[in-house]
Amino acid sequence: MINMAKAKYLEVASELKKRIEDGVYSKQEPLPDQEAFAKEFNVSRLTVKKAFDGLERQGLVYKQSGLGTFVAGEIPIKSQIDAPANAFTGLQNQLGKDKIKSKILHFSVEFPDEQMQRNLNLKANEPIYNIIRLRVYEDHPFIIEHTFMPIKLVPDLDEKILHSSIYNYIHQKLHLKFGHAYRKIRAQKPDQYDIKYLDAKADDPMLELEQIIWLTNGQPIEYSVSRNRYDARDYVLLDNNRF
Structure with a gap:
C-alpha cells in the first residue's frame, strides 16, 4: 500500500x-x-x-x-557515498528520514543584494530567507547547505520545517513542483564553516554544488550552495543513449 x-x-x-x-x-x-x-x-x-x-x-x-x-546490472565503481547529481528529492528522501538530521547555523529574513536579485529574479524590496544548515547523516557531520529562497514563493517557513525537510514542505504543503535546475560542481578549499562543522582539515578538498532550481512555471525558487568533505559524498550522473 x-x-x-x-x-x-x-x-x-x-x-x-x-x-x-x-x-x-x-x-x-x-x-x-x-x-x-x-x-x-x-x-x-x-x-x-x-x-x-x-x-x-x-x-x-x-x-x-x-x-x-x-x-541494470551491477556497477563496479558505484559506492555508498554516490548521490545523483540531477535529483530533486532532498536528502531525507534520498537517504532516509530517520538517518538525516539538521542543525540550523543561521536563519534570517533579508532583502536580496544585486546578485541574489539576478539569481532569483527578484526586485530589491522582495525579501528572501537566508538559511545555513548543517546536515547530519547517521550522527556524523555530512553537508553544509547555504540556501536562499523568496518568501513570496515559500511563505511561513519556520525552524520546525528547517529541522525536517524544506522540499517536502514545498511539494506536499505548498503543492509546488520543481521544473528544472542548473547545477555546477567544483572543488574548493575549506573555509571556516567546513573546518568547524565538517571536521575538515586545512588541506582537505571540499566538493561544492552550486545550483538554481526553477518551478514548472519558470520561477526560480532556490539558489543554494552545498559543501561536503571530499570523502563524504560523490555526485554521479547516469547517461543513457536511447537511440
Missing part, C-alpha cells in the same frame, strides 16, 4: 528498488510496463514514470526507446 504522507512516486520507487535488490526482477530483463504498476499500486502512470526516472538516476534501471525499462 502507498503511504499518502509521502510522495507517491517515492513510495513506488522505494518498493521497486527493494524488489530489484531482492532479485525479484532479473538483471538485464525488462520490468513490467507502467500500466501494470499503476494498477498494482493504484496510482497514475505519471507517478510510475516518475518512480522509473528516480530509479534510473540511481543507476538501478535503464530505458531503451521502444523497448521499455530494464533492470
Whole structure:
C-alpha cells in the first residue's frame, strides 16, 4: 500500500528498488510496463514514470526507446557515498528520514543584494530567507547547505520545517513542483564553516554544488550552495543513449 504522507512516486520507487535488490526482477530483463504498476499500486502512470526516472538516476534501471525499462546490472565503481547529481528529492528522501538530521547555523529574513536579485529574479524590496544548515547523516557531520529562497514563493517557513525537510514542505504543503535546475560542481578549499562543522582539515578538498532550481512555471525558487568533505559524498550522473 502507498503511504499518502509521502510522495507517491517515492513510495513506488522505494518498493521497486527493494524488489530489484531482492532479485525479484532479473538483471538485464525488462520490468513490467507502467500500466501494470499503476494498477498494482493504484496510482497514475505519471507517478510510475516518475518512480522509473528516480530509479534510473540511481543507476538501478535503464530505458531503451521502444523497448521499455530494464533492470541494470551491477556497477563496479558505484559506492555508498554516490548521490545523483540531477535529483530533486532532498536528502531525507534520498537517504532516509530517520538517518538525516539538521542543525540550523543561521536563519534570517533579508532583502536580496544585486546578485541574489539576478539569481532569483527578484526586485530589491522582495525579501528572501537566508538559511545555513548543517546536515547530519547517521550522527556524523555530512553537508553544509547555504540556501536562499523568496518568501513570496515559500511563505511561513519556520525552524520546525528547517529541522525536517524544506522540499517536502514545498511539494506536499505548498503543492509546488520543481521544473528544472542548473547545477555546477567544483572543488574548493575549506573555509571556516567546513573546518568547524565538517571536521575538515586545512588541506582537505571540499566538493561544492552550486545550483538554481526553477518551478514548472519558470520561477526560480532556490539558489543554494552545498559543501561536503571530499570523502563524504560523490555526485554521479547516469547517461543513457536511447537511440
